[in-house]
Amino acid sequence: MNSTKIAVIGASGYTGLELLRLLLMHPQAELVCVTSRANAGKSLKQLFPRFTGAPGADLEFIAPDADVIAASGAEVAFLALPHGVAAEYATSLLERGLRVIDLSADFRLDDPAVYEEFYGAPHPAVDLLKEAVYGLPEIRSEEISKARLIASPGCYPTSIILPLLPLLRKGLIDPQSIVTCSMSGVSGAGRKEAIPLLFCECNESVRAYSVPKHRHLSEIEQELSIAAGEKVVMSFTPHLVPTNAGICSTTSAKLVGDLAEVGKALEEAYNDAAYVRLLGKGGCADTKNVTRTNFVDIGWDYDERTGRILLLSAEDNLGKGAAGQAIQSFNIMSGFSETSGLLNF
Amino acid sequence: MNSTKIAVIGASGYTGLELLRLLLMHPQAELVCVTSRANAGKSLKQLFPRFTGAPGADLEFIAPDADVIAASGAEVAFLALPHGVAAEYATSLLERGLRVIDLSADFRLDDPAVYEEFYGAPHPAVDLLKEAVYGLPEIRSEEISKARLIASPGCYPTSIILPLLPLLRKGLIDPQSIVTCSMSGVSGAGRKEAIPLLFCECNESVRAYSVPKHRHLSEIEQELSIAAGEKVVMSFTPHLVPTNAGICSTTSAKLVGDLAEVGKALEEAYNDAAYVRLLGKGGCADTKNVTRTNFVDIGWDYDERTGRILLLSAEDNLGKGAAGQAIQSFNIMSGFSETSGLLNF
Amino acid sequence: MNSTKIAVIGASGYTGLELLRLLLMHPQAELVCVTSRANAGKSLKQLFPRFTGAPGADLEFIAPDADVIAASGAEVAFLALPHGVAAEYATSLLERGLRVIDLSADFRLDDPAVYEEFYGAPHPAVDLLKEAVYGLPEIRSEEISKARLIASPGCYPTSIILPLLPLLRKGLIDPQSIVTCSMSGVSGAGRKEAIPLLFCECNESVRAYSVPKHRHLSEIEQELSIAAGEKVVMSFTPHLVPTNAGICSTTSAKLVGDLAEVGKALEEAYNDAAYVRLLGKGGCADTKNVTRTNFVDIGWDYDERTGRILLLSAEDNLGKGAAGQAIQSFNIMSGFSETSGLLNF
Amino acid sequence: MNSTKIAVIGASGYTGLELLRLLLMHPQAELVCVTSRANAGKSLKQLFPRFTGAPGADLEFIAPDADVIAASGAEVAFLALPHGVAAEYATSLLERGLRVIDLSADFRLDDPAVYEEFYGAPHPAVDLLKEAVYGLPEIRSEEISKARLIASPGCYPTSIILPLLPLLRKGLIDPQSIVTCSMSGVSGAGRKEAIPLLFCECNESVRAYSVPKHRHLSEIEQELSIAAGEKVVMSFTPHLVPTNAGICSTTSAKLVGDLAEVGKALEEAYNDAAYVRLLGKGGCADTKNVTRTNFVDIGWDYDERTGRILLLSAEDNLGKGAAGQAIQSFNIMSGFSETSGLLNF
Numbered sequence A, B, C, D: 001m002n003s004t005k006i007a008v009i010g011a012s013g014y015t016g017l018e019l020l021r022l023l024l025m026h027p028q029a030e031l032v033c034v035t036s037r038a039n040a041g042k043s044l045k046q047l048f049p050r051f052t053g054a055p056g057a058d059l060e061f062i063a064p065d066a067d068v069i070a071a072s073g074a075e076v077a078f079l080a081l082p083h084g085v086a087a088e089y090a091t092s093l094l095e096r097g098l099r100v101i102d103l104s105a106d107f108r109l110d111d112p113a114v115y116e117e118f119y120g121a122p123h124p125a126v127d128l129l130k131e132a133v134y135g136l137p138e139i140r141s142e143e144i145s146k147a148r149l150i151a152s153p154g155c156y157p158t159s160i161i162l163p164l165l166p167l168l169r170k171g172l173i174d175p176q177s178i179v180t181c182s183m184s185g186v187s188g189a190g191r192k193e194a195i196p197l198l199f200c201e202c203n204e205s206v207r208a209y210s211v212p213k214h215r216h217l218s219e220i221e222q223e224l225s226i227a228a229g230e231k232v233v234m235s236f237t238p239h240l241v242p243t244n245a246g247i248c249s250t251t252s253a254k255l256v257g258d259l260a261e262v263g264k265a266l267e268e269a270y271n272d273a274a275y276v277r278l279l280g281k282g283g284c285a286d287t288k289n290v291t292r293t294n295f296v297d298i299g300w301d302y303d304e305r306t307g308r309i310l311l312l313s314a315e316d317n318l319g320k321g322a323a324g325q326a327i328q329s330f331n332i333m334s335g336f337s338e339t340s341g342l343l344n345f
Helices: A014-025 A066-071 A085-095 A112-119 A137-146 A155-169 A217-228 A259-270 A319-334 B014-025 B066-071 B085-095 B112-119 B137-146 B155-169 B217-228 B259-270 B319-334 C014-025 C066-071 C085-095 C112-119 C137-146 C155-169 C217-228 C260-270 C319-334 D014-025 D066-071 D085-095 D112-119 D137-146 D155-169 D217-228 D260-270 D319-334
Strands: A004-009 A029-035 A076-079 A099-102 A149-151 A179-184 A235-240 A247-254 A276-281 A296-303 A308-315 B004-009 B029-035 B076-079 B099-102 B149-151 B179-184 B235-240 B247-254 B276-281 B296-303 B308-315 C004-009 C029-035 C076-079 C099-102 C149-151 C179-184 C235-240 C247-254 C276-281 C296-303 C308-315 D004-009 D029-035 D076-079 D099-102 D149-151 D179-184 D235-240 D247-254 D276-281 D296-303 D308-315
Touching (some): A004 A014, A004 A085, A004 A319, A014 A029, A014 A319, A066 A085, A076 A085, A076 A319, A085 A099, A099 A319, A112 A217, A137 A319, A149 A319, A155 A179, A155 A217, A155 A235, A155 A247, A155 A259, A179 B235, A235 B179, A235 B247, A235 B308, A247 B235, A259 A296, A308 A319, A308 B235, B004 B014, B004 B085, B004 B319, B066 B085, B076 B085, B085 B099, B099 B319, B137 B319, B149 B319, B155 B179, B155 B217, B155 B235, B155 B247, B155 B259, B155 B296, B155 B308, B155 B319, B259 B276, B259 B296, B308 B319, C004 C085, C004 C319, C014 C029, C014 C319, C029 C066, C066 C085, C076 C085, C076 C319, C085 C099, C112 C217, C137 C319, C149 C319, C155 C179, C155 C217, C155 C235, C155 C247, C155 C260, C155 C308, C155 C319, C179 D179, C179 D235, C235 D179, C235 D308, C260 C296, C308 C319, C308 D235, D004 D014, D004 D085, D004 D319, D014 D029, D066 D085, D076 D319, D085 D099, D099 D319, D137 D319, D149 D319, D155 D179, D155 D235, D155 D247, D155 D260, D155 D296, D155 D319, D260 D296, D308 D319
Parallel strands (some): A004 A029, A004 A076, A076 A099, A099 A149, A179 A235, A276 A296, B004 B029, B004 B076, B076 B099, B099 B149, B179 B235, B276 B296, C004 C029, C004 C076, C076 C099, C099 C149, C179 C235, C276 C296, D004 D029, D004 D076, D076 D099, D179 D235, D276 D296
Antiparallel strands (some): A179 A247, A296 A308, B179 B247, B247 B308, C179 C247, C247 C308, C296 C308, D179 D247, D247 D308, D296 D308
């Protein structure tokens, strides 16, 4: 089986951890370089004892340097860096001939003005924006296969965009009536030394945050607008719940088309999708069925009292919402089977 | 300090447990009778070892019988029974001169047809419906003080109705645009021998349920309709999250009035309320601040992009959402201070 | 790659679920028959939605019947049945030419009298006891490879026996001074409709149980006695802690040999073991590093104040403590690589 | 009811939070001064929103200064400071006429050499050591009532010392055979910005730590030695488990006296104790029955196979293990009822 040499840049957070975990077990990925400024000199298994015994877990973190990364022979680089920082590495690694899969927000938005509105700073690499492909494989498999630069989608967006797209495309729901509440496990908030993320602050706690304008709205609305053929503005409220992983998203919107078409639209869109599992009418997606997988589960229902369609989705925020999806793009761009190294139950 | 003799009927679930816990510590309540068909003969402390050492915890459960309950000298009976069953005991205890605080759904709805629609059976005691007071003390203190029969509100309804009422009354939001997502701790599902409630089924899991028409919609819409002066129909999706207790509700609705009035309306309504804590604009209510209290915390925000008002509330589903609220009504009807036995932090 | 046809008997509990999960992904196992009296007619994915999309997840549970099982072509049967029941199926399946891996306690003890003492009933198949191999691959790989009937060890025993064996064999600790405390996740208590296993009863709770004589003591002492060359009696206290999976065992015993030999004895015993990860002196095993793997992590320390050696081990109670270990034996008896289908991080 | 003016020094951790919570509700405590260098200028309710609505929650934290504290009129100061720092404030506050209840380890040990051995620095206030009373009210009520300086015991020690004392005093167990494993909720590790205390690092994790010589051994062995009349050295292994609060301790020791005396010894010692609840032979203490109370539950059993007595205890590490116990001493030294402000279920 042919394989590809991989570098992971900035791999000491929860997304980086899951990315490394999946890559260490991927039969067609060879991890040749991992960087972490804070952990340079440590091996993967020192930082993440869970990896002990994995072939490749003796690899040592190095300080990030584009030349050294390129010299490692890496063909593809995954960036698990903060936004703003990622753009810089993307630029220099692309220059050195690597293909880049960026898990940050830096290349997800087509419009630099929207980036500045939501991220509070001018876009750091406007020239690359046009080239970057928003890497949602269910809708851009073709572009992903040819891309040099993938902007892998955010965790919330994946769980919200996928159920909505088929309905918006067919004009079945009113694009201006969308309301979403999402609940995320705590790993979504990052691996940061911060009091609000301590066990005793999150356990036995449920709370909304980042209201009313979470940054992920920018990419969600971009993709929904493309599908609807009009500018979509929606309501989105994220919540933190005491689980390690998993996002549950509940979305509703006014039905304006034929109810009988709703289930069909979802089936047509996703019957051949490797990682979308349709639960049908009345199916309530449960995060415990998707954690540690690349699946997104989607159920739906119709509330005849309010005339609203309900979309009930669940994914692993670190899997399909981050690391898994990035590897799915990697498989596609490498010509591998889309499920290579990603099929877990 | 004067005190009242109390009976608790059907006290072996989580609501019953919290009711007993609060009553055992209430300085003006004397527990004289507790019933539980399944646990007759056991003492409170045998069933709930947590109560060991509490004066009164040696009291034994008896099988429920209206005459025996009346003979205990109880002046007020709390019913912690399933709907349908509660109505029967309410009738016979009222006949024997007790005042009744019912924590079930049996007397919450004014219209027996709505009861039948949502609970799937004809109302068991239509005659008493007119007399019963929906016991939300923040809006019906006067009626509660004189009532013989209180229908104590459900857990979700309390967290949803309280933030919405002042805005609906002042016409600040569009009553037909309301969408609520709520997240409840597992105690809300009851103390039942059921696989879906096992630790390993709920831990590391988030899921919607009872979509699209949870029974609590009936009482929520009844109260919202009264406040709005028109029939209100809304979208409500409950979720189960892995905490013992706590409900977090996120509600949004289109602003149709003056934004500057929103905060004022909440303050006017609740500045003197003993158990409503207003968190102001931008305040995200967190269940961990209200568990084991009778408080409901309410924050709000305005999403200028969608024109929607966000209402962010949190309560303890067993406290303000059930047992605490029932005792608040008890205090009012007994002429005690509203905070007697209920102030905890 | 050659593969083996598999039947799983009694597969609706947590051990069965993990066994099925691992077998569905095993590259050399073909699941041809699954039985569950209570769930006959349902498919794997109906009972366990997590399996949706897995090749093989459409297989339907049948009622258990030895002839039907044999007719499925199964070459190896895993028994995930209660003790007492397992022996009966073992007998009839062996007669029909299948090899049997029993995850119950029925064939773990050499002495039927000890079985009767600990399990409260005469042994149901004494004749097979002699043939059965206690399937701890780290010490009986050779016997396992030839066995017709494997008694796969219990969850607590695996975590306790493995660290102790090398020290007992070399006479480094006093065999009569062993004290162990173990903490198990709730899945260890089974998937039973029982109040004490509800989320709200286990969450925010830690408690000892089955004191002072848990059934697993019988097999632990049997294996320790063989290693020590004398009858070993030890103190063992299991605790239930609020995690889904994982066992952490802390064992101490008086050092009677040379301290310098302790680390060496562990290394000699396990340096080539595929699934034992030695953490060295001062290493505290953490269940979160072994969940969903077949690893057992073992650290140790010396308390010079009391003269006691501390052994600190962690495993997944459903993995190396049950399903994973059974599959490890299956790999060995099938002539496959010991890590086939079992290497996860 | 007469009341006492209180200062709390260093009140921004979990122990401080619980101390403030209990004092805000204590009918005979008037909180007049709270200090926190990091949070000076904030009110109690700003730092801990849970306190909103409590009379007294508007009090503002000030930077710690002995003169300012004394000027507040405080009669008693609780110190919730790190060891080493506490001694300094104790000295200066005693000089200014306050009585001091220190929750740190600074005054728990009689022997400054043991302090230096376990805490790695010379004792900061040797002169006060002799005066300080180790504030375990169950055995030193008399001394506590007269003390100027109380050293309130540590969380683990309380759960371990209380069950052992009566048996050691009567010579029923071998003092050199004691082995304890304890499991603590995460609040025991403090409110610190540290990766190992993040939700995702503690949830679904069980691990031993501080082996083989946790600092609390020093005070445990001191008290056990007094009771046994000989120098006691014991084995103690603490574990971190994913709960907010609660300590479960399992202790075993060789029975050397009359088995029939064991239960009697416990009853004699604690039948009149306000906060010790004896569960009898076979009683397994469960942390969920003691959290948010000042109770310690104690069960026991006898393992005739090993000849060891098992002691099974549970307490709230922040309650009886810290803040509650300190207030119990406060009640005694103030001449209040021992249960004033402390009876919760």
